[in-house]
Amino acid sequence: MTAYLIRGASILGEGVADVLVQDGRVAAIGATASDDTSAVVVPGEGLVLLPGLVDLHTHLREPGREDAETIWSGTRAAALGGFTCVHAMANTNPVQDTAGVVEQVWRLGRDAGWADVRPVGAVTVGLAGTQLAELGTMAASAAAVRVFSDDGRCVHDPVVMRRALEYAKAFDGVIAQHAQEPALTATAQMHEGLVSAELGLAGWPAVAEEAIIARDVLLAEHVGSRLHVLHLSTAGSVEIVRWAKGRGIDVTAEATPHHLYLTDELVRGYDPVFKVNPPLRTAADVEAVRAGLADGTIDVVGTDHAPHPREDKDCEWAAAAFGMTGLETALSVVQAAMVETGRMTWADVARVMSFTPAVIGRVADQGRPVQVGEPANLTLVDPAVRRVVRPQDQATASLNTPFAGMELPGRVVATFLHGRPTVLDGALVERAGASS
Amino acid sequence: MKHLLSAGDLDRAQAVTILDTAAAMAATQERQIKKLPTLRGRTVVNLFFEDSTRTRISFETAAKRLSADVINFSAKGSSVSKGESLKDTAQTLQAMGADAVVIRHHASGAPHRLAHAGWTAGAVVNAGDGTHQHPTQALLDAYTLRRHLVGLRGGTDPVGHDLAGLHVAIVGDVLHSRVARSNVQLLHTLGARVTLVAPPTLVPVGVESWTADVSYHLDDVLDQGPDAVMMLRVQRERMGGGGFFPSPWEYTRGYGLDARRLARLPEHAIVMHPGPMNRGLEISADAADADRSVVVEQVANGVAVRMAVLYLVLAGQEQPTVDGQIGASA
Structure with a gap:
């Protein structure tokens, strides 16, 4: 296996040192790294070296919606975004609610070879919210599922949610909740507030998210289980999670890049590229989510990468699908929202986009420190570059990025997956014999 | 344009x-x-x-x-x-x-x-x-208001005038009404004062940024002597499922325009409705067919x-x- 010498990068934005990648591991750091003169040099001067990013929230759409994304195209997008591990959400068709389907997704990910794919198992059969899926069998399968979610739908029945939280303890699983009270959001199109009142779009009130989070943290406390809150989007949700953590409840929370950066004001043009669930909220909510991420109330950034075919966005607002892509912009958005605002360091970015997601997902060989002997899952970032997002230039098979035309900071220069570069010089490293 | x-x-x-x-x-x-x-x-x-x-x-x-x-x-x-x-x-x-x-x-x-x-x-x-x-509805409403309430009044067109100084009450299902949204904006642009009247369930969250006052009490607003009362259509379906109000009877009691309420209006005030009307729900036949009702003229x-x-x-x-x-x- 070719060795690589990453020369002169700043590790986690702190000390500058050479890093030798060999046989899938970090073989040496510092002066001894350049002893291997056969290594391919990757210039890292002025760049930041991070652990490979880990996404707990990716929709790869395969099986079922290969017109939107495949595991191959989605993991190529992941690699370009600096990710070495993605958790593939369960709302595929067929749903990832059996060992057979999660193993299929896991194998397709392994065969594609662009990032480690960890399938998320459905909490309930068919995401229907009534009968527990075979969580234990999925956990014991080759896919070794540890994260379970009906994402896209809320496990709204409190008894089903309680049972799932309890049951997952047997195999150290976590229930990742899409917090959305369904009756309060039956016809919802966007955040309920000043803008929805004017636009005449049915509102998605903040309370519909907050009420479920409040219930779930209390359930988690009652049964002593761990709970993960997906795509937290409101100021009230931040407060509830902060309160729950203060009580010692085992809850973790996620924010998406778009909820850190975009507001409901963007809906005014009725362009469905801004239609997402939970919806874009107010500037005050964005500020609260940023503060929550900075102070540790929110543990991770998850992309909620949700590709959709063109026809599902090239239409009137009410007819459009919810969701936006995010793998190839996530790190840039976090840099813009958190690093350039002085609220987080690159070490903090490593924490919320790599270390902690891997811990929550129980991924042993991802999200590891950049140290000798650790798996060489690494991302090299140039924070000085500014780029305009062009949907057509992305590797994802879909065009629905809300950041199209916006200038964002930072670019992933290289990504290493278990010692092998998936991205070099900002471009995918194609492999002989690999196919889509 | x-x-x-x-x-x-x-x-x-x-x-x-x-x-x-x-x-x-x-x-x-x-x-x-x-x-x-x-x-x-x-x-x-x-x-x-x-x-x-x-x-x-x-x-x-x-x-x-x-x-x-x-x-x-x-x-x-x-x-x-x-x-x-x-x-x-x-x-x-x-x-x-x-x-x-x-x-x-x-x-x-x-x-x-x-x-x-x-x-x-x-x-x-x-x-x-x-x-x-529904901008053309708001424009025809403004046109009707101007003909009746501005200048010489009584069906002549005061060309060049706006609606400065007029007070218009818009009554009913504001939440679901495109007519209300358009009228709030246009009537404000033309200088009129708008009061929205509805049960709280039929007023949108976020209404506070609108250029209109909001009242939950029709009788109070009628006592202010509005120059026009615009009744909105209320769909009977709204009380099922969504449960926006308990019964048609209770809605009519609180927000329906009937002969009694009609009599409280100033003499010059007109009654409007974008149609089609639910007679007996938001507007009684007395009010719909009153001399001061301009519903048919709105259509023309x-x-x-x-x-x-x-x-x-x-x-x-x-x-x-x-x-x-x-x-x-x-």
Whole structure:
């Protein structure tokens, strides 16, 4: 296996040192790294070296919606975004609610070879919210599922949610909740507030998210289980999670890049590229989510990468699908929202986009420190570059990025997956014999 | 004016121009031969994704009185359920050479998409979209208000005037009403004061940024002596499922306009309704048929206002030389 010498990068934005990648591991750091003169040099001067990013929230759409994304195209997008591990959400068709389907997704990910794919198992059969899926069998399968979610739908029945939280303890699983009270959001199109009142779009009130989070943290406390809150989007949700953590409840929370950066004001043009669930909220909510991420109330950034075919966005607002892509912009958005605002360091970015997601997902060989002997899952970032997002230039098979035309900071220069570069010089490293 | 999508897009001068043009159009409609050659050779498509015979006929009449070719395209159902998408429909109409598309759609923002997504080059006139806007309704309401309550009053057109100083109460299902949204914006632009009256469940969250007062008590507002009371249609379905109010009876008791409430209005005040009316629910027969009710006149004014809008979006800045004769200030 070719060795690589990453020369002169700043590790986690702190000390500058050479890093030798060999046989899938970090073989040496510092002066001894350049002893291997056969290594391919990757210039890292002025760049930041991070652990490979880990996404707990990716929709790869395969099986079922290969017109939107495949595991191959989605993991190529992941690699370009600096990710070495993605958790593939369960709302595929067929749903990832059996060992057979999660193993299929896991194998397709392994065969594609662009990032480690960890399938998320459905909490309930068919995401229907009534009968527990075979969580234990999925956990014991080759896919070794540890994260379970009906994402896209809320496990709204409190008894089903309680049972799932309890049951997952047997195999150290976590229930990742899409917090959305369904009756309060039956016809919802966007955040309920000043803008929805004017636009005449049915509102998605903040309370519909907050009420479920409040219930779930209390359930988690009652049964002593761990709970993960997906795509937290409101100021009230931040407060509830902060309160729950203060009580010692085992809850973790996620924010998406778009909820850190975009507001409901963007809906005014009725362009469905801004239609997402939970919806874009107010500037005050964005500020609260940023503060929550900075102070540790929110543990991770998850992309909620949700590709959709063109026809599902090239239409009137009410007819459009919810969701936006995010793998190839996530790190840039976090840099813009958190690093350039002085609220987080690159070490903090490593924490919320790599270390902690891997811990929550129980991924042993991802999200590891950049140290000798650790798996060489690494991302090299140039924070000085500014780029305009062009949907057509992305590797994802879909065009629905809300950041199209916006200038964002930072670019992933290289990504290493278990010692092998998936991205070099900002471009995918194609492999002989690999196919889509 | 390239499109008419929202009453909020109009400034005072534009709104007054439309009302003045409507007055000129209305004057021609008193002649024996009502048809004007103004838009001869132009094609207007009425693209209706929602049933609305009244509004469609009004636009159709307006376009035909201006000698435009009119195509009625009834596309009930939508891309949500099945069939052709809005984009394909728009591109089809574009290929057929539509100069203006009058669109009624159940989805809020559909006219905005039609105008700005690059699907069609024609002018877009919003004939009602979801719970968002119905700008020609607001314009015809403003036109009716001006005729009755400004200047000499009693059916003459005070050309050049706005609605400064008037107080209009809009009563009913504000939450789901595109008529209310358009009127709040336009009447404010024209200088009137608006009070919205509804049970709290039928007022949208976020209403605080609107240029209107909100009251939950119709009788209190009537005691303020409004110059006009505009009753909104309340759909009986709203009490099922959504449970916005407990019963039709309780709604009528709190918010219905009946003979008793009619008697509390100032002598000059008028009663309006965009139609179709639910007699016995939001308005009693006494109120609907009262002398001060201008509901039927609103319908007639709708044709003149829509003639004005079609004329202004299609003929642009040209002076009206209709019939060789009608000037803008006729």
